[in-house]
Amino acid sequence: MGVSIIVAIDGPAGAGKSTVARLVAQRLGVPYLDTGALYRAIAFFLDSRNIPPVENTVLTDALSTLSIEFSDRGLLLNGEEAGSRIRSPHVDSIVSQYSALPMVRRRLLSIQRDQGKKGLVADGRDMGTVVFPDATVKIFLTASDAVRARRRYLELRARGENVAFDDVLDVIRRRDRIDAERTSAPLKKADDAVEINTDGLTAEEAAREILMHIERRAAESEAHQ
Known part of the structure; x- marks a missing residue:
């Protein structure tokens, strides 16, 4: 498929998108775009400045001062x-509230598309529907809310966070609801995913x-050339 391949992996929180996307990117030899980290960074930035998830001039001004870059050291x-x-x-607990805002999504759209010019694997909520609608391959990863909460719970405990499973499950369910109901780029499976x-x-x-689907798509493309 060449270096311009774009693989868009969408799905709800805890479905395993980031881990799986990294593995796929490694196998393909292309960059991995962690869009969840982008939205987390914006949420952290705005919350730390006591700016609520409400669209107004204060939010606009804050976003204009925000710089997000990718480097060898990470984000x-x-x-x-x-x-x-x-x-x-x-x-x-707050990232979905900020990521639901059209202002925030517009701020990150160009950043994400710029990263995709030479090919990548990207995971998120709207990679296949909004950010990369012409992606080579689109995947929608899903799992039950209990399984997703369990994965997140174990991840947090491994990092030393003192959390309760029921609290993590509540956050997962709240994020699902916000992601699905937001008016700007709601979480949904692309028609061709x-x-x-x-x-x-x-x-x-x-x-x-996922790699099998990519190989199958490559074979189909070659057959039609």
Whole structure:
């Protein structure tokens, strides 16, 4: 397929998108775009300045001062490494509120598309429907809310966070509701996306299944040339 391949992986929180997308990107030898980190960075940035998720001139001015870059050190927020600050349970609980705002989504759209000019694997909520509607392959990863909450719970506990499973499950369900009901780029499966349920799959197994779909698409493209 060449270096311009774009693989768009969408799905709800905890479906395994980031881990699987990284594996697929490694196998293909193309960059991985962590769009969830972008939205987390914006949520962290605005919340730390006591700017609520409401569209107004204050939000517009704040977004105009925001700088997000990718480097060998990871995601840089106004020149500083974002690191684990954007992965806290608090950011988990607020990110969907900020990412639902059209102003925020417009701010990140050009950043994401610029990253895709030479090919990549991107995961998020609207990669296949809005950001990369002409993606080479579109995948919709899903899993039950209990399984997704369990994965997130174990991840947080491994990082030393003192969280309760029921609280994590509540956050997952709240994020699902906000992501599905927002007016700007709601979470939904693209018409031409392949749906993969990861309830019983490891990340490696899900990645292999996606790679098989990519190989199949490549073979179909060659057959039509």
